[in-house]
Amino acid sequence: MNFLEKRIKKDGKVLSEHVLKVDSFLNHQIDPNLMLEIGKEFAERFANDGVTKIVTIESSGIAPAVMAGLFLKVPVVFARKRKSLTLNGDLLTASVHSFTKNETNEISISKKYVNKEDRVLIIDDFLANGQAALGLVEIVQQSGAKVKGIGIVIEKSFQQGAQILTKQGLRVESIARIASLDNGEVTFINEKVEELV
Amino acid sequence: MNFLEKRIKKDGKVLSEHVLKVDSFLNHQIDPNLMLEIGKEFAERFANDGVTKIVTIESSGIAPAVMAGLFLKVPVVFARKRKSLTLNGDLLTASVHSFTKNETNEISISKKYVNKEDRVLIIDDFLANGQAALGLVEIVQQSGAKVKGIGIVIEKSFQQGAQILTKQGLRVESIARIASLDNGEVTFINEKVEELV
Numbered sequence: 148m149n150f151l152e153k154r155i156k157k158d159g160k161v162l163s164e165h166v167l168k169v170d171s172f173l174n175h176q177i178d179p180n181l182m183l184e185i186g187k188e189f190a191e192r193f194a195n196d197g198v199t200k201i202v203t204i205e206s207s208g209i210a211p212a213v214m215a216g217l218f219l220k221v222p223v224v225f226a227r228k229r230k231s232l233t234l235n236g237d238l239l240t241a242s243v244h245s246f247t248k249n250e251t252n253e254i255s256i257s258k259k260y261v262n263k264e265d266r267v268l269i270i271d272d273f274l275a276n277g278q279a280a281l282g283l284v285e286i287v288q289q290s291g292a293k294v295k296g297i298g299i300v301i302e303k304s305f306q307q308g309a310q311i312l313t314k315q316g317l318r319v320e321s322i323a324r325i326a327s328l329d330n331g332e333v334t335f336i337n338e339k340v341e342e343l344v
Numbered sequence: 345m346n347f348l349e350k351r352i353k354k355d356g357k358v359l360s361e362h363v364l365k366v367d368s369f370l371n372h373q374i375d376p377n378l379m380l381e382i383g384k385e386f387a388e389r390f391a392n393d394g395v396t397k398i399v400t401i402e403s404s405g406i407a408p409a410v411m412a413g414l415f416l417k418v419p420v421v422f423a424r425k426r427k428s429l430t431l432n433g434d435l436l437t438a439s440v441h442s443f444t445k446n447e448t449n450e451i452s453i454s455k456k457y458v459n460k461e462d463r464v465l466i467i468d469d470f471l472a473n474g475q476a477a478l479g480l481v482e483i484v485q486q487s488g489a490k491v492k493g494i495g496i497v498i499e500k501s502f503q504q505g506a507q508i509l510t511k512q513g514l515r516v517e518s519i520a521r522i523a524s525l526d527n528g529e530v531t532f533i534n535e536k537v538e539e540l541v
Contacts, residue, residue, distance in 0.1 A: 257373075
């Protein structure tokens with residue numbers, strides 16, 4: 148298990164076979180030092196990809212994305228979940244349905260901050276069915292920029308997201324990959340492999 | 345001028361006598377290195393206050409708050425702007441009206457993450473009329489925790505917020521303090537003083 152998987156085992160709460168709660172260190176209360184480690188890990192994995200910009204989505208993507216930006220020395224742009232009155236100018240937009248919250252949001256970024264010269268790393272906290280990541284890919288591609296990869300803090304590998312993105316030729320790098328949440332327990336992909344060896 | 349004031353002069357856009365746009369480095373595109381400097385500055389100003397927790401509000405408060413948390417070695421809790429379906433348990437809530445967006449939001453944090461033993465530093469990106477900061481003070485005080493101070497990235501000193509908070513006995517530390525946005529130009533409080541000397 149890596150540093151994040153250990154933390155999930157220690158502090159994550161399995162609420163059902165589909166829901167893992169990590170609001171004590173990732174998406175409500177945030178552990179800044181863990182975010183630093185996560186940012187460093189993303190930066191190492193994408194160190195040779197010529198990334199010029201990171202794109203994420205409010206709110207829980209911001210902390211890991213900013214730390215990755217710190218190590219990769221590139222700016223971070225966060226997509227907003229609806230059109231803000233103070234964001235003027237032309238926007239790139241996509242629709243994203245959240246099954247967790249059972250709602251559809253328009254997500255948007257300003258055209259000013261991503262353009263066709265950019266090589267973009269997309270970062271988000273969770274990957275489940277892939278809807279948010281697909282929305283981010285869509286707006287980045289609208290700008291003409293190239294998506295160099297998708298960095299995910301926690302992937303629920305038992306849902307479709309990673310497969311859908313990979314089939315589109317996108318590179319997905321997830322720091323923790325959850326094979327199952329059955330029986331109130333978190334099992335990681337690597338753990339299963341380790342058991343088999 | 346300090347590092348942030350210089351950056352505002354360089355990259356901020358004055359849209360009117362009341363609106364300063366800093367979405368190229370703070371609240372849409374984020375400069376991670378600037379956030380690090382801001383976090384360090386907050387940590388220095390509150391180094392001797394025994395801060396145990398930072399409370400901020402999504403989304404633009406998160407990056408500076410997490411960097412401050414990194415230096416102060418304390419967790420960060422961000423208030424959400426409406427009740428999330430995946431946030432279970434008891435919530436501390438307050439109503440906050442945004443004049444910029446012309447809407448009222450319920451902001452909330454989980455009772456689990458702030459309690460009466462905590463000494464809280466509140467951090468936000470902007471201080472204008474003080475509504476968001478007052479909402480955050482309200483939910484922190486509901487928990488029984490002590491508010492040790494309010495760290496603000498950019499204070500519009502020509503609006504009422506700082507005064508209202510200070511009158512309540514709260515310590516406000518703003519890294520950039522804007523005296524006016526008249527004539528399409530940013531003038532800082534310190535600049536005015538420097539002119540007089």
